[in-house]
Amino acid sequence: MxxxxxxxxxxxxxxxxxxxxxxxxxxSGAPRRFFSATAAEVDAAxxxxxxxxxxxxxxxxxxxxxxxxxxxxxxxxxxxxxxxxxxxxxxxxxxxxxxxxxxxxxxxxxxxxxxxxxxxLDRRHDAALPDRKPLPRxxxxxxxxxxxxxxxxxxxxxxxxxxxxxxxxxxxxxxxxxxxxxxxxxxxxxxxxxxxxxxxxxxxxxxxxxxxxxxxxxxxxxxxxxxxxxxxxxxxxxxxxxxxxxxxxxxxxxxxxxxxxxxxGSVNPMFLLPAALSARARQLGEGWAGSLAMGVGQFCTNPGIALAIDGPDLAAFLDAASAALGGVAPQPMLTEGIAAAYRKGRDHLAAASGVSCLVRTEAGGRFGAPALFCVTAADFLADRSLGHEVFGPAGILVRVRDADEMVALAATFEGQLTATLQMDEADTELARRLLPILERKAGRLLANGFPTGVEVCDAMVHGGPYPAxxxxxxxxxxxxxxxxxxxxxxxxxxxxxxxxxxxxxxxxx
Missing domain, CATH: 3.40.605.10 (Aldehyde Dehydrogenase; Chain A, domain 1)
Incomplete structure (x- = not known):
């Protein structure tokens, strides 16, 4: 043996x-045996x-x-x-x-x-003032x-x-x-x-x-x-x-x-502003799909929720995202437990009232496969569990009626690691309305990018208000x-x- x-x-x-x-x-490969620390090992360390x-x-x-x-x-x-x-x-x-x-x-x-x-070290020095009146320093x-x-x-x-x-x-x-x-x-x-x-x-x-x-x-x-x-x-x-x-x-x-x-963790909302969506709907849809599926969605900065004003440009965006995600094969997740939790979260989204399923590929065991859903702002607000993180390659698009509803919905989000604005110059005024809200919600604000990938440098913030x-x-x-x-x-x-x-x-x- x-x-x-x-x-x-x-x-x-x-x-x-x-x-x-x-x-x-x-x-892959043979398992190995390891010891699980008791109070004695913890105390010694x-x-x-x-x-x-x-x-x-x-x-x-x-x-x-x-x-x-x-x-x-x-x-x-x-x-x-x-x-x-x-x-x-x-x-x-x-x-x-x-x-x-x-x-x-x-x-x-x-x-x-x-x-x-x-x-x-933030060194500070206040020199003595022995002659200061009424008391020396x-x-x-x-x-x-x-x-x-x-x-x-x-x-x-x-x-x-x-x-x-x-x-x-x-x-x-x-x-x-x-x-x-x-x-x-x-x-x-x-x-x-x-x-x-x-x-x-x-x-x-x-x-x-x-x-x-x-x-x-x-x-x-x-x-x-x-x-x-x-x-x-x-x-x-x-x-x-x-x-x-x-x-x-x-x-x-x-x-x-x-x-x-x-x-x-975080759902990292992404706001698709109208001019940007009109100019590059397919490009944004494909980019979102790539970010959702990267690493089988196992990134804390995965942009799991996108918001956009309903209309033909949004349809083009969803078609591109659906096609891109539909072509992604199942991949092994980090553990069987994580894969099971992902499927549970995905199935909860699929069964929720008002949610339509655009992409859903089945995979069992340790494997995860992409899923994409769509819901109106009203149904999203009626079921706050739709805003919870699903750790894996799943995304949900929230349709809003207009800019006012997008701004109002932004104010309902909990703390996030990131928030993203997909915008063009013509979107500046709407972005200006959103920015004070999102600044209070997230530790990192992005324009025209995707949050997966965290640069290690002096200016980076990876954190945010609770529960991020x-x-x-x-x-x-x-x-x-x-x-x-x-x-x-x-x-x-x-x-x-x-x-x-x-x-x-x-x-x-």
């Missing part, structure tokens, strides 16, 4: 076996992270930047193994995963550059300091860029916070290889091995114990609204509440993401010998 390889947790730089065994469910913080939290920016650079290099060195393992586990194509690996290393290098610059200096150990939950749909070494981990490590990552059970083998690359980088840079830990788990309890652990100071999460809200509530209910930065995320003032992509894991500290009248090095610039020549 052939033995199935077994994977463990990574705690203090060593592989640890402990907990109930579960098997992975790869799209959190204690190791706290021990690491006593040194890592006070390292120089250059030390942390070199660590991030080293992680990127270690991932690149293991690139072929990482991509092959992720492809087998998730069914995502090789080209997509190769690009995602580049994005993962790119954001590590981006944060290395960001902390070398030092502007993120003390010397006051402020800078941002790391929170402490951070728990990071890997996402199902991005096994690299939003997972073990993803943006949450990169920004937390850049801030000076050790990380305890919970790997996603959809890709535990990928998580293990990536974690070992991070551990190798930590060893090469002579850092405390507790600076990063990985806990494998297929149970809800594993995540629950992690967010409740008293040594965890913040949580980064990407996943479903239900799971994210449950963890958010746990964080708030702790004896000492901690911030929970959850990115929980649990903290509308934060982002999980872009250099502003580091702010989540920092807090301001004011130093009053401290001698320079006690101040952090970053608060003591050398005197001007």
């Amino acid at each position: 052939t033995m199935i390889p077994t994977g463990g947790h990574l705690i203090s730089g060593a592989r640890v076996e402990g907990g109930e065994v579960f098997e992975s469910s790869p799209v 959190c204690r190791a992270a706290e021990a690491a913080f006593s040194s890592y939290g006070w390292t120089s920016r250059e030390t942390r930047a070199r660590f991030l650079d080293a992680i990127a290099a270690a991932l690149e060195a293991r690139g072929a193994e990482i991509v092959a393992t992720a492809e087998a586990e998730t069914g995502l194509p090789n080209a997509r995963l190769t690009g995602e690996l580049a994005r993962t290393t790119g954001q590590l290098l981006l944060f290395a550059r960001h902390i070398r610059d030092g502007a993120y 003390p010397d006051l200096r402020l800078m941002q300091r790391p929170l402490g150990p951070v728990a990071v939950f890997g996402a199902s749909n991005f096994p690299l860029a939003f997972s073990v070494a993803g943006g949450d981990t990169a920004s937390a490590l850049a801030a000076g916070c050790p990380v305890v990552a919970k790997g996603h059970p959809a890709h535990p083998g990928t998580s293990q290889i990536v974690a070992e690359a991070i551990a190798a980088a930590a060893a090469a840079e002579d850092l405390h091995p507790g600076v990063f830990g990985l806990l494998q788990s297929f149970t809800v309890e594993g995540g629950t114990v992690l967010v409740r652990h008293p040594l965890i100071r913040a949580v980064g999460f990407t996943g479903s609204l239900g799971a994210g809200r449950a963890l958010f509530d746990l964080c708030a209910a702790r004896p000492e509440p901690i911030p929970f930065f959850g990115e929980l 995320s649990t903290n509308f003032g934060a982002t999980s992509v872009g250099t502003l993401a580091i702010r989540r894991f920092l807090r301001p500290v004011c130093y009053q009248n401290l001698p320079e010998t006690l101040l952090p090095e970053d608060l003591c610039p050398p005197p001007l020549a």
Whole structure:
């Protein structure tokens, strides 16, 4: 009998076996066995992270930047193994995963550059005014300091860029916070290889091995114990609204509440303004179909809802979108559970009052196939469940009577990651009416594009008002993401010998 390889947790730089065994469910290849973390493994990883913080939290920016650079290099060195393992586990194509690996290393290098610059520290200094009347002013200096150990939950749909070494981990490590990552059970083998690359980088840079830990788990309890652990100071999460809200509530209910930065999904409404629809209805329909079907619709920025004024131009748009989606073959989704949930959501849309089905291709098991629906604004408003996210390649077009109804409907949407305006110059006045509404609804506003694809750069915002995320003032992509894991500290009248090095610039020549 052939033995199935077994994977463990990574705690203090060593592989640890402990907990109930579960098997992975790869799209191709043999399954592997992994251990599901118990409270004992969670406690060990959190204690190791706290021990690491006593040194890592006070390292120089250059030390942390070199660590991030080293992680990127270690991932690149293991690139072929990482991509092959992720492809087998998730069914995502090789080209997509190769690009995602580049994005993962790119954001590590981006944060290395960001902390070398030092502007993120937001340093402020109010010099002492000993002679001020009626009261003197003390010397006051402020800078941002790391929170402490951070728990990071890997996402199902991005096994690299939003997972073990993803943006949450990169920004937390850049801030000076050790990380305890919970790997996603959809890709535990990928998580293990990536974690070992991070551990190798930590060893090469002579850092405390507790600076990063990985806990494998297929149970809800594993995540629950992690967010409740008293040594965890913040949580980064990407996943479903239900799971994210449950963890958010746990964080708030702790004896000492901690911030929970959850990115929980979105329907990302797209507004088709009249002049744009008239000028390029077929092009927009084909583009929408491509965005809906990309990655079997498993993107949190998938534009699942489009709104347009009824008329012949809309008919041309729907014909083009229907033809494009009808030609898309079923593809494997990330897990059988995700595929089943997608079919349930799709079937709910199909059965809802007033909804007409334009495209519906059946696929069973782990496979997902596109679906397209249409509904009037009145029926959409009468059934708010039609505005809920369906995670997969499904879209719904909402027909509105006129511009006034489009504006009124925009105001009813919940918080979103993105909102898109498809517009031409003649649509400017309607766009101007929509913009103040959409700015309050979404973290990223687009014109004449599709929201799938998130650029990793300084100006990016990937977050939005609830339920898109649990903290509308934060982002999980872009250099502003580091702010989540920092807090301001004011130093009053401290001698320079006690101040952090970053608060003591050398005197001007």
